[in-house]
Amino acid sequence: MDNQDAPENTPDVPDDVTEPLDIRDQDLHMETNSQAELDSLQPEHVTNDGEINTWVEMEQPNFRMAQAAETELEKMRLDMELTMLKYQYEEKEKQRQHKEKMEQMRLQAPSGHPAEGCQDLLMPQNQFALFLYCFIFIHVIYTARELLLFFVKKHHLFTIVVTLLYLIKKLWDYLCCS
Numbered sequence: 001m002d003n004q005d006a007p008e009n010t011p012d013v014p015d016d017v018t019e020p021l022d023i024r025d026q027d028l029h030m031e032t033n034s035q036a037e038l039d040s041l042q043p044e045h046v047t048n049d050g051e052i053n054t055w056v057e058m059e060q061p062n063f064r065m066a067q068a069a070e071t072e073l074e075k076m077r078l079d080m081e082l083t084m085l086k087y088q089y090e091e092k093e094k095q096r097q098h099k100e101k102m103e104q105m106r107l108q109a110p111s112g113h114p115a116e117g118c119q120d121l122l123m124p125q126n127q128f129a130l131f132l133y134c135f136i137f138i139h140v141i142y143t144a145r146e147l148l149l150f151f152v153k154k155h156h157l158f159t160i161v162v163t164l165l166y167l168i169k170k171l172w173d174y175l176c177c178s
Contacts, residue, residue, distance in 0.1 A: 124130040152159050 124133055
């Protein structure tokens with residue numbers, strides 16, 4: 001009779017009775033989830049182990065190709081980001097160098113208005129340059145006068161009409177606006 005108290009002789013009590021309710025719910029949930037995952041991986045027409053093995057063998061290369069493609073896409077994305085950062089850095093470096101150069105030019109320029117530097121270029125350095133400037137200026141005036149006189153001789157009627165229109169406009173402005 002002592003044998004009845006031994007663990008081997010105890011009646012088989014299902015684990016459901018001895019486990020608390022929340023542990024049983026977790027086990028049931030895990031079994032349901034794992035079964036759902038298996039069902040989602042298997043196509044509907046696969047029914048035996050041979051077909052499952054064939055299907056797994058067919059899907060493994062596709063999975064490897066998908067992983068390789070994903071890795072390649074990630075590599076291309078990182079390369080693109082690296083290139084964008086490189087161009088942004090180069091652009092900022094150009095802007096910085098431009099600012100430095102402009103600041104250096106501003107410091108080297110004489111104080112006052114920045115256009116004063118250009119006026120120095122037009123100032124004659126010696127009397128020969130002054131003579132050359134005067135010679136050019138006189139010839140520009142002479143050439144302009146000759147062209148104007150030639151135009152008046154050839155197109156005297158047109159010149160008269162333009163002059164009369166100008167005078168009429170001035171007279172009209174004077175009378176209307178006064």
